[in-house]
């Protein structure tokens with residue numbers, strides 16, 4: 208069964224939507240399995256580490272540290288330095304007025320469970336709007352439709368509006384929220400989604416239904432495996448499920464930043480005070 212303090216997130220809900228069996232193995236049974244998610248393995252691990260460093264750099268910059276000083280700390284890493292330069296030219300963010308909340312978490316109760324969202328950056332223009340930023344270190348830019356279908360695009364605005372956070376100086380309307388994906392492969396072409404009341408209602412139904420469905424599943428038998436075997440290429444349980452031995456190539460992995468989320472220090476405001484995470 209799920210641990211008593213289990214929190215749903217965009218990442219574990221995406222696991223369930225991609226493959227119920229993966230959710231069961233990873234979160235219900237906490238099954239450790241020595242499969243790698245992508246290869247070349249060393250390059251994959253370096254990419255994860257580089258992504259975590261990039262998130263930390265932006266956090267520090269958004270907290271007010273000097274950009275030249277931060278650049279000096281990554282001078283020996285050509286790819287990270289290039290991401291950093293591209294980030295510094297991301298005027299969409301830098302021209303936006305408002306208070307910055309980097310690496311910030313919020314959570315809400317839904318369907319008798321807790322749903323958490325860990326934001327790379329929130330920019331709050333008091334009384335006007337809140338913009339959610341998310342950094343993706345993908346080597347290729349996914350389509351807008353791909354982003355639209357991701358749980359993250361639903362969970363993040365939903366939690367922000369539903370948490371009743373006082374960040375914006377009053378009740379936050381869905382129409383005051385937008386979500387922006389910055390992608391390393393196309394740094395000047397952010398993917399932007401504006402939220403609205405209709406979307407909020409749809410997401411509330413969908414997310415509560417999904418969580419209820421998961422909570423009603425028992426552990427007596429194996430949950431269903433995805434019919435889309437391409438998803439197994441980047442799943443550590445491949446050999447356990449008899450879905451192949453060799454991992455997919457790093458350049459084709461689509462959720463690499465999900466493995467970075469949570470690696471940077473977060474604070475959680477659940478509307479009732481700050482909690483360590």
Ligand code: SF4
Pocket residue numbers: 226228229230232432433438439442443444445446448450
């Ligand atoms: S290997 Fe495939 S079927 Fe097995 S848990 Fe992973 S995604 Fe699901």
